[in-house]
Amino acid sequence: MIEFNEKETEFLNSLEEARIATSHDDIPHVKPVSFVLNGNAIIIATDYETRTYKNLKINLNSSVIIDIYKSGGHKAILIQGTTEIIENGxxxxxxYDVFFEKFEWVRRExxxxxxAPFLKIIPKNKISWGLDTK
Incomplete structure (x- = not known):
């Protein structure tokens, strides 16, 4: 099981936007999303009509990048994993409670x-850079 170290966890908890990559018919699809770190998984809310959801119904592999770009000081974590779709229970x-607390847009709508389901990305591989992990 892939685990995040303390610096990676702090970094992930400090941000709320990521980009998720899925694919269909060998065509990559990337989009910005809101996320939370929950345990050792990245959680993303989506809608049933999205290309991301449709792609994951066929292929549960996904990749997520969470980063801050600053020339000469880029910080990022790239996560590759499998996705569980959580619709109820x-x-x-x-x-939902975690998203409701963190995001004003959830409280509004x-x-x-x-x-609308949640996507739970379970890391199988991770690469981070620009984070002091010592």
């Missing part, structure tokens, strides 16, 4: 189980 409710 206790895990959905717990993740709430949703219920089976209206």
């Amino acid at each position: 206790n895990e959905f409710k717990k993740l 709430p949703w219920k189980e089976n209206e």
